[in-house]
Amino acid sequence: MKPLLLTNALIINEDLRYPADILIDKGRIQKIASLIPSRTEWQVIDxxxxxxxxxxxxxxxxxxxPGLTHKGTIASESAAAVMGGITSFMEMPNVTPPxxxxxxxxxxxxxxxxxxxxxxxxxxxxTNDNLDELKALTASQACGVKVFMGASTGNMLVDDEQILESIFANAPCLVATHCEHTRQ
Incomplete structure (x- = not known):
């Protein structure tokens, strides 16, 4: 694969906005500068x-x-994500099996x-019954602990107040909650 030079780009990042050229080689950005002289062996895109x-x-x-791959797979959905500019994802645990x-x-x-x-x-x-697993979890193993507080996720509902308190007390990383009021 030839090096790729993007010329006349408008770079936008946080509060920065500036024109620049970008040199990409072997899938990695090598240089960003106001003007990068091109070489004949490079692919150049204005x-x-x-x-x-x-x-x-x-x-x-x-x-x-796993479980519902007729709806989507890690391969198919990560490809779609990358095409849309998503470079990183964090997936929810409510798959089959969870x-x-x-x-x-x-x-x-x-x-x-x-x-x-x-x-x-x-x-x-x-869940209401995997507290021992959660206590064995380390911060580097997951991006977070997901707590579903509604019945729409079936067996992942956490509705025991003592368990919920213990989850928050023992989670080694951020806890993300899905809160909903489910009619009985």
Whole structure:
């Protein structure tokens, strides 16, 4: 693959906005400068009028693997994400079977290592009966602990107040909650 030079880009990042050229080689940005002289062996694309922005992080995706792969897979959904400018994703645990054990979490990472086109991480799903698993979880193993506080997620509902308090007290990383009032 030839090095790629993007010329006349408008770079936008946080409060910065400036014109520049971008040299990409072997899939990595090598240089950003106001003017990069091109070489004949490079592919050059004039992107005048186009914005270049950092890759975005989607912190709540539902790729449905394992269990519901007819709806989407890590491969298909990460490809769609990358095409839309998403470079990293964090997947929810409500798949079939749910990601509520350390073994299931390891298996998710293994699946993604073979098929994801983006950076990835996974939430560990808390339930009324997996507190011991949660206590064994380390901060580096998951992007967060997901707590579903409504019945729409079936067996992932956490409705025991003491368990809920223990989840918040023992989670080694951020706790993300899905709060809803479910009619009985």
């Amino acid at each position: 992107v005048r009028g186009k914005w270049v922005i950092p890759g975005m992080i989607d912190d709540q995706v539902h790729f449905r693997e 990601t509520t054990t350390l073994q299931a979490l390891r298996e998710k990472f293994q699946r993604a290592s073979h098929s994801s086109l983006a950076n990835y991480s996974f939430y560990f799903g808390a």
